[in-house]
Structure formats: C-alpha cells, structure tokens
Amino acid sequence: MSDLELLIFIGVCTLATFLTRVLPFVALSRQADHPLILHLGRYLPPAVMAILVIYALRDLTPWSAGQLNVSAQGVPLILASLAVVFLHLWRRNALLSIVGGTGLYMVLIQLVWP
Amino acid sequence: MSPALHSWRHAAIQTLPVMFGYLPLGAAFGVLYMQLGLPWWGAPLMSLFIYAGAGQFLAVTLLANHAGLVEVAVASFMLNSRHLFYGLSLLKRFRGAGWRKPYMIFSLTDETYSLLTSQARPQDAGVETHRLAARIGALNQLWWVLGTLLGTLAGATLNIDGRGLDFALTALFIVLTLEQAARLRQALPFLIALATGLGAILLLPERHLLLGAIGAASLLLLVHYRLHRQPQEART
16 A cells, blocks of 8 residues: 555545534534434434444354354453453443453453464 | 643543543554554554544554445444534534634544533533633543554554454443443333344345444434324324
C-alpha cells in the first residue's frame, strides 16, 4: 500500500465517521422532538451495542472435532468474556474490565494454550 | 490560578476516567496498527482525524484485509451509525454553541457523549456550558492521541507479542452493553439484538453481517413503534 493509498483510506474513514456525527445536526434539527426519533434514540443505541458484542464474538466455536476447543476462538474467548462481565458487574470500572479481560485473553492464547 | 486555567482544570478532572480508558486503548490501537507494517504516521493521523475507538480498530482489520474503499466507507458508517442517535439527544444542548459547535460534533465519541449526558442538565445552555463541553471533547481526544503515540512507539521499538490485543474491542463492546442495560433496564432492545444478530450470522455473508443486523433491528423498532402508537392514536 502506497502512502497516497493510506491517506485516501484515512480520508474515507474520516468522512464516513464524521457523517454519522454531523447528520442529525444538519438533517433533523427540526424533528428533534418527533416521537419516532425519541423512540429510536431510546432503543437503538443499546440494540446496536449488543449487536456489536455478538458481531465481535461471531467466530466463537466452543466445541470442535468432538472436544472442547481451546484455541483462540474457543475456551479463551468464553473465559475472557465472562471475566469482563464479572469484573464490570463487580467494580463497574470500564478500564479494569477491559484491561483485565484483554490481559486474561492474551495470557490464555499466548501462554496457557499456545 | 487564572480563570482560564481553573476552568481547564475543572474540565480535565471530569475527563479523568476517560483518560484511564483512552491511554491504554489508544496504545492498544497503536500497537495493533504497527503490526500491519505500514508507515507509523498513519496511526496518530487516524486518531487525529477519524477519532473513533471501535471505528479505528475496524479500520485496522479492513487495512489487513485490503478492503475496497466502498466497503470501507459503508462499514465505517454502519459501525458508527449509533452516533446518529447520540446527536439527536444533543440537538438542543448544542444549540448556540457558535464556532465551537463543529468540533463538539466531530469529537462526539461514546465516552464524550456519556460524560456530556451524565452531567447535571444546565437550564440555560450558555457560553460557559458550551466552553466546558468543547474542552471535555478536546481533552478526551488529547488522551486518545497520546495513547496512540505511546502505542506506536512501543509497537515500533519493543518486540511486543500483540496476539489477543484485539480482544480489547470485544471487551469495550461488552462494557458499553452492560452500561446501556444498567441505564435502560428493559429487555426489548437486547432481545431484538439477539434475534437480528444471530439471524444475520446464520443467514448473511460475513461482509453484510453488521449492516443486515443493525438494519433489521431498526426495522423491528419501527414496527414496535407503530404497534405501540396505534392504541394511543385511536384514543385521541
């Protein structure tokens, strides 16, 4: 990939991301109080967040070839995800939950079941 | 202490929790980016201009897969489409922010949004409120760019085994979902997500997963809205 291609790539990501942030302010400033907008504004963000979790875990295969899958897509993924949930329900500290879960996942796939 | 310095300090204290999240997460992004073997300046440039946590992790995946530009645009837009709805709830709040407004909109990440919306609602959104909001946005981006630079440096100099680091993104999504659940305390959006998310995995090819699931979820919410509204309209 050339420098120019990288710059174009970054430019496209920048525009697409900014578009999601600026669109409501340009297009919908008059409909801010419409009940449908309020309804979507209330329920869509949590739904999208949960979809992102499912998307991130899509490669999860806990069972393969008749036994527990201990590769990156199996047991480590389950254990690390559970660790994030437990840490977050326990301390409700986003940093602790993310660093703790990620650290555990890295240890599991690099050292325990390499 | 001068008034300006004092108010920056006031903003900085509010962004502390974000700093503790953005420095390591930005560093994780920097390390991950360096594994692509691309010029180092791409990472801080992305943090300056794209400035989206999940979006930039996705960008690394897209770069690694040599994705086409249309796919890049659609995927970035869809992944960040939740921001459409963040803006909706801040339409009134940002009114009259003047020259700061474009930057306030640009810097509206998940974390900045949650800081701004968890503040006590000021009755009159005056210049002082807008100035504080803009400074919170700017400081959050400063933590993100600093973290990215640290990660880029570490990725270039140390021989870090980054395998598994991308789990940070999964962890971030899990945390944000738990936070949303704590705020809303209703099962509806999560049931919809479960149905559309699993449905998309079963039925759709990999590259249309997110688009399909989020689109279907929006449609279901639209239907739910219609069914919910009908009785009320019949009464009036």
